[in-house]
Amino acid sequence: MRVLVVEDDEILRDGLAAGLRLEGMTVDTVEDCEDARAALPSGDYEAVVLDIALPDGSGLDLLREWRRQGVSVPILLLTARNFVEDRVEGLDRGADDYLGKPFDLIELAARLRALQRRALGRAVASIQVGALEIDPALRRVTIEGKEIPLSRREFAVLEVLAEKPGHVISRSQIEDRIYGWQEEVGSNAVEVHIHNLRTKLGPGIVETVRGVGYRIARR
């Protein structure tokens, strides 16, 4: 899951990036509205964590601007804890959720996953494709109840494919979703992850559509 964090406080921004990465997310960070405007269209984000007070404007105004432009990515607002009207105004302007500072990293990650799930129209937390079950919160993959240990990237690739079973996802789409800007992406990195997934999960689960991309067979 790729997340854009918009937060001006350097220490919190840094903490959010490190903390959400611990939760298996791919995180990009920006510190003001201007950078956020530039960053949002450039990445395939599944959620935005947006602070309200930014040095060059209000997060609430940025939120409204995005919603007017038809940006539909789920947005979670970070608000000061005791100002109810900020939350009400945020929700009115198109925020999907909010969290008062200071907050628990685990709660933030859970809320972001819930936003992603809702955006994909899924009611339950885990993804089930045939015998394969993926639990994004625990980052656990099982086949017929047997746990398969996966690396962070392998899990991320599998998650991207499993969100839309049967749909072909291109290599660059996968790259967009699992790598942040600052990260070096090797030319065959996705192929390596796919190869490893096939080895660990067994044949017949991850399919290659030659010249187009990859998919998980819907059964």
Place this chain on the structure above:
Amino acid sequence: MISLRLRLFMLVVTATALVWSAAATWTVLGARSDIEEVLDRRLREAAHMVASLNYSGSDPAVPAVAPPMVDPSYERQLSCQIWSLGGNLVRRSGSAPATPLSAGQPGFSERTINGVRWRVYTYLDPASGLQVMVGDTLAVRQQLVTDLIAGLLVPAAVGLVALAALLWLGVNRGLAPVRQVAAAITARGPSDLQPLGETGIPAELTPLTQAIDGLFARVTELRARERQFLASAAHEMQTPLAGLKTHADIALRSSDPETRTHSLARISLSVDRTARLVRQLLDLARQEGEAQQEGRQQTPLRTVFAMVEHELESLLAERNVTLRLTPPASQLILPISEEALLMALRNLVENAVIYGPGDADVIVGAVQSADSVGFYVEDQGPGLTADEAQACTQPFVRGQRAKGRGSGLGLAIAHAALANAGMTMSFEQLQPTGFRITAVLRLS
């Protein structure tokens, strides 16, 4: 203070009573002389009439003559005597005394007979050789005047009471808008600061309601500012707390020693910054709560400069900035308390060190002229535009280029501390590059 209603009422009633009394006095005095004149004319006419009867001798068949009078009491009091030139009483009316009503000289005269004062007209008829005396008592005249005054004053008094009642009602009714405005304000809740407006308010009251609306507007603005301050303070406090908590979570959960060390270092930095923020918030609260104390204290700039240099030692070292005090400034004594000067200078110097370039100088200099005294802090950074700097004297407002550490409190604290000592700040961008903040006290 006496009520407006009573005041108005008393004024109108007193004025009415005064005008009324003057009119009544004038009427009474005029009426009295008119009555005297009419009665005198009657006496004379009566005397002439009796004389014209050509009365000759004591003919008992001819009755005594009296002029026709409307008032029976007056008729009774009008008396007539006819005397011969020889001094014999020829005839007299029933009410007339036997002694002569006058000494015998023609015309009007007054005389007291048996304790009763008479006014008499004496007519000497040369043809018949008779003297006709017609008189009335002064008592009856007085009675007439008294009756007239009573006839005037009683209705006037009754009228005055009725008028007072009507005035009271009228004043009450006229003051109804005042009561309505008062009731409208009384009925409001403590947070209802909507303007009263001008509809339905008479012109005389609009200065008052406008003044109240002006106060409402100022209170509303103050509340909005306080609210904004609280919101900003909450954000400024809770953001570093969120950063602290996030890094603490990471340090607790990560098994990677490098990640943990990094997070612990961030926690330490965050605690430093939060401590600075708390200190600044307290400084600001203290300076804003201070009373004005212009020119009561004298503080050498050099002493406070040394304190600031000491306090900011590690920041100066980190940025490799040298703090310099110009020779005139080291001799300067400023009319401001040591604490206020410390707050102002520390925050101005801190800003200069943080936002100016590293490996450079920050200079503290003196301003001394015939009409002002003060100091300046100068760095070699890009600074702020004058408008931006003015805006930054409000808490939590930061310059457009300000990034990283800082909460937008430094200039606000300096502004509050200097303002308490009657000093004002001005801002100047230097050529080719540099920024100078000058704080001066105008000497009057």
